[in-house]
Structure formats: C-alpha cells, structure tokens
Amino acid sequence: APPRPRLLLGQRQTPAVMARLQKDFTLFAIPETQMTPTELVTAAREFAPEAIMVSSPLPIRAADVAQLPPSVRVIATVSVGTDHLDIPAILGRGIALSNTPDVLTDCNADLALMLILAASRRAAEYRDLMKQGWGRGLAMDEMLGVRVTGKTLGIIGMGRIGRAVAQRARGFGMKILYSNRRRLGAEDEHGAQYFATPEEMLPHCDILSLHLPASAASDGMINARMLALLPRGAIFVNAARGALVDEQALIAALRDGQIAAAGLDVFRNEPTPDRRLLDLPNVFATPHVGSATMETRTDMGMLAVDNIEAALANRPLPTPVTA
Ligand code: 8YV
Secondary structure, three states, X not given: OOOOOEEEEOEOOOHHHHHHHHHHOEEOOOOOOEOOHHHHHHHHHHHOOOEEEEOOOOOEOHHHHHHOOOOOOEEEEOOOOOOXXXXXXXHHOOOEEEOOOOOOHHHHHHHHHHHHHHHHOOHHHHHHHHHOOOOOOOOOOOOOOOOOOOOEEEEEOOOHHHHHHHHHHHHOOOEEEEEOOOOOOHHHHOOOEEEOOHHHHHHHXXXXXXXXXXXXXXXXXXXXXXXXXXXXXXXXXEOOOHXXXXXXXXXXXXXXXXXXXXXXXXXXXXXXXXXXHHOOOOEXXXXXXXXXXXXXXXXXXXXXXXXXXXXXXXXXXXXXXXX
C-alpha cells in the first residue's frame, strides 16, 4: 500500500471525521482542543505534513506561512470564513486552499434565529431567574420582551446564510429588508426589500442581523454612527464575525437603551470576550457555535477531507478558496 499522507490537525474533529482521518492519513498528535498558531507552525516543521486542517479562529498569517515546510501542499479550513487565513500568502506559495461553504448554512441561520428570539424574548434573564428558583409571580407588565411577529428584520449581507435567515424569519411573520453588494434576482428575493447601503436601511429595522464576512472593508462597520441610525430600542444580532462590530459603541448603545437587546455568537476577542459585554443583562451570548451541531461539524470535516484528498490527487478541489 502507498504510504498514507501526513496530515496535521489543528483541532479535534467529530468522531466520524476522526475515524476517516485515522484510516486514510498519518496523523500528528491529536490536539485536545485547539492548537495555538505557534504550536501549529512548530508541529508542521517537525512533522512535514502534506496537508493541514484547521478551523477558524486558529490563524495562519503570512509569517506562519513563511515558516511552513515545503511538504505542505494543501490547507483545508473547516469553516466558511477565511478571515483567519492570509490567502495571498498561502496561494502564493503554491499551497491549495479550501473552505466549507453550504454545509453550515442551515445551522448558522438557525443560530441567528435563536439569537433573534433569545434577545427579543429575554432568554438570558429568564434563565437566570429560573436558576434562582423563580420564587414569585410576575406582574403582567414585568420582564416583558418584544414581539417578533410583524417586525422588520434588516439583514446586512444577503449571501447563502443571509438568505437562509430571511427564509426562516418569514416563517415568524417578519418583514425582510437587506443590503448587499448587489441586488438579488427576484427569484431569490422572495419579496425582501433591497437597499444599496446599510445606512439607508438601518432607520427601518426593528431587528438587525449581520451575515457578511470580516474584511478590511467591513472592520468595525457597526459603529456608534450606524447604531444611532437604528430606531431606538432595536434588537441587534451577530452570528457572523466579531470584527464587524465596534464593541465599545455597542456596549454604550446597550447601556443607554438605543439597542434594547443583543444576541451575540461572535466577539472581537475570542475566546475571552470583553467582560463588560457579557455582563450586560440584555446580552444573550453564545461561544461561536453557529455551526456546532454533530451533523454539520461532520459535514464540514468530511468536506475538508474531500478537498485534501482532491488536492493530493491533483484533482480540482470541490470547494476551493481562490484569490
Ligand atoms: C467556525 C465559522 O469555523 O464557518 C465559519 O466561518 O465561524 C464556524 O463554523 C467553527 O465554529 C469553528 O470555530
């Protein structure tokens, strides 16, 4: 039998993915959780793998790429987002690169709806109260949430995930607005109203949800000026990337009631987000788990391995990342 290709794993994967990897590849040490960038580069230099499998947010920057041994032919990220990778540096070294679009769309959209509902209906505060044993009857006007039915949801970034969020939100009776680099065709809009810029859309949004990638252009786009454009008491949801948000401005808006509540799955500083954000009673927070179901994480891992096998066999990649 030909020698099994050497694969360096940055994070442990689901059991089904691990079983496939252990059968078809020679693995370096299997990380308990997630390697640091330094550990990844050190392991790569020691082990000289043909393939590297990572997930966001484990970064591979230009300086890391420069240190990789020449054995590396493919890097597969188990994520749709690629902001943790220096794409020109990787491709510039002739290393093939893939991500995992599509397979996580539904679960990420489900999580966005969970955040919308949890923020609107004060899930964090109710959970805290129940953990304390509840204890006394609530007045009819006490701890009230916001009705989502009939409300207007604004989506920034109407790609695969944004469209899946719109589809679900329509089922909850919400009206959909969106801003995107380009307008969708009528068959994909399903009646959603297009705005050429977020600035024009924000004054009309009861709920705002972000579904665009992090990039130099989108960094901090949700700042004090943008939050002030929302109607007072709006709900804000982010299951995309923390870097899209100026968190100081968001904290201020949540404190003074400009934003009534936020549902946040992503943060600037993961895995140690700004405590002032987490401590706010009107923040419902989750630890970057948009794709975190057994089914989806297995689909993502399998797609990453499909890409690695294709690259090592000199076949076209199923889901390549290109420049
Ligand atoms: C993470 C994600 O990769 O796909 C993405 O871009 O952010 C997620 O799916 C996953 O949660 C591992 O951190």
